[in-house]
Amino acid sequence: MSHSEHEPFMRRALELARHGWGTSHPNPMVGCVIADARGRVIGAGHHRVFGGAHAEVEGLDACRRSGADPRGGTAWVTLEPCNHTGKTGACSEAIIRAGLARVVIARRDANPVAAGGAARLVAAGVRVEFCSASALASGLASPFLARVALGRPWVIAKWAQTIDGRMATGAGVSKWISSERSRRRVHRLRGMVDCVMTGIGTVLADDPLLTCRGVRARRVARRVVVDTRLRTPVGARLVGSAREAPLTILSGSEAGAAALRGAGAEVRALPPVNGRIDLAGALRWLLAERGVATVLLEAGPRLLGRFLEEGLVDEAMVFVAPRVLGDPSAHGPDRGVRAPTLDAAPRLCLVRTRRVGDDVLLHYRRAEGVHLPVGAP
Ligand SMILES: NC(=O)c1ccc[n+]([C@@H]2O[C@H](COP(=O)([O-])OP(=O)(O)OC[C@H]3O[C@@H](n4cnc5c(N)ncnc54)[C@H](OP(=O)(O)O)[C@@H]3O)[C@@H](O)[C@H]2O)c1
Known part of the structure; x- marks a missing residue:
């Protein structure tokens, strides 16, 4: 089968995978489509929630529920089936037991603990093909990578x-530069991430809540102040x-921490670097200690400028409102950026533009970085 023949099946698997945004983390988002030996789709699934069934198992269950027999069929999966028995059984074994003849994979598993599923399938006589993943597949895997x-x-x-x-x-x-529709979209985003982070400058200027309101939240994000x-x-x-919603303040000082702690906030002292919070260190701490x-x-x-300058922005969502301020004392995201040349300037790659009411949403991803090779084993 050529790549173009794989395309509709893999695209469907990718669409399914995206439903796991905000619920599958810290696991990757994964989707799976299963067709019988004649090429008819008989089952599909995705990894819904961390600790829950993997996409392949969901897909096989869907086949069983509809009374279809996957034996001799093909599965299209957006990530190499796992080969370890963690919270759930190994997907490679489930596929072998189900008697699938072929598995088409969009991306290898970068996690050494779970990797090796493709080799296990080949050893059991299952045909394994790698279908070069679309930009969407790399996007799905990125938070995990x-x-x-x-x-x-x-x-x-x-x-x-x-x-x-x-x-x-x-x-x-800054209240409000963007439209109500744009802000509603931001609330939806807040309901899909583990953490919403801001700087003390914004806290003092805007007194924000940073909670997800007016839309359904998939999770309650930890609010973090630098x-x-x-x-x-x-x-x-x-x-x-x-x-009601956890709050962590990352600080270089403990003075005054008792009152904040008494009010329910977590205050975490991190050693400052050059008089400021070490942003990369703070991110590592949030992952390791708070599962963010x-x-x-x-x-x-x-703060935004420093994140951009230090190469810590993986994705950017910029809402451009139809206004011109023209005030030279007003700042933009360039505040912490010191690029002497165009080559040294932080660079992002435009992935999508969308009109949101009267605003334009520009969606960027980092131009280089966490991309593992995709292709044949
Ligand atoms: N348009 C928008 O989307 C938007 C969004 C948010 C805010 N705003 C506006 O932005 C303004 C506030 O901006 P801001 O720049 O003052 O606030 P900020 O970026 O939210 O916070 C900056 C503060 O973070 C602290 N910080 C700690 N570690 C840092 C590090 N490594 N690098 C940089 N900063 C670090 C610094 O204070 P310490 O040294 O004391 O820690 C710094 O002054 C307000 O007018 C607000 O309305 C606009």
Whole structure:
């Protein structure tokens, strides 16, 4: 079968996989489509929730429920079937038991613990083909790859700006640059990530809640404030809501921590680097100690600029509103960026543009980085 013949099956598997956003993390999002020996689709599934059945097992269950026999058939999977018995049984064994003749895989498993499924299938006489994964397949695997390859969460930076690139007026007012529809989309995003992060500058200027409101949340994100000198006011709305949605303040100081802790906030002292919170270290800590696999960064120009400069932004969602501020004292996401040349400038790769009401949403991904080779074994 050629690549183009695989395409509709793999595309369906990829679409299914995406349903796992926000619930499968820290596991990868995976989808599976199964066809019988005559090429008729008889089952499909995706990895719904961390700890739950894997996509292949869901697909095989769907075949059984409909009374179809997968023996001699083909499975298209967006990630190499796992080969280990973790929270669930090894998918390679389930496929062998079901008698599938062939498995088509979009991407190898980068996790050394789970890898080896393809080799196990080949050893059992199952034909294994690698179908070069579309951009969508790499996108699906990325949060998972960041965790495995870099030991840090996947960071999605979101910001709203005017046409001339300002994120707030010179007086620090940013409510609201973007439209209500754009903000609703941000609430949906908040309901799909493990953590929403901001800087102390935004806390002091806007007193935000950073919770997911007005839409259905798949999970309650931990709110994180990057605050070197522990200036978060005990009266801040973030602190007042700390018992409903977890709040962690990453600080270089313990002075005043008791009152914040008494109000339900977690204060974590991290050793500052050059007088500021070490952002890469903070991300590693969040993954290792709080299980945070995805971060939505909703910071002001200073913190956002540093994330961009340090190459810690994996995805960016930029809402461009139809306004021009033109105030030279107003800042944009360039605040922490010091690029002397075009070559040295942080670079992102545009993946999608979309109109959201009167705003334009520009969706970027990092231009290079966590991409493992895709192809034949
Ligand atoms: N348009 C938008 O999408 C949007 C979004 C959010 C905010 N805003 C606006 O942005 C403005 C606030 O911006 P801001 O730049 O002052 O606030 P910010 O980026 O939210 O926070 C900046 C602060 O974070 C702390 N920080 C700790 N470690 C850091 C590090 N390694 N690198 C950089 N900063 C670090 C610093 O204070 P310490 O040294 O004291 O820790 C720094 O001043 C407000 O006007 C707000 O309305 C706009």
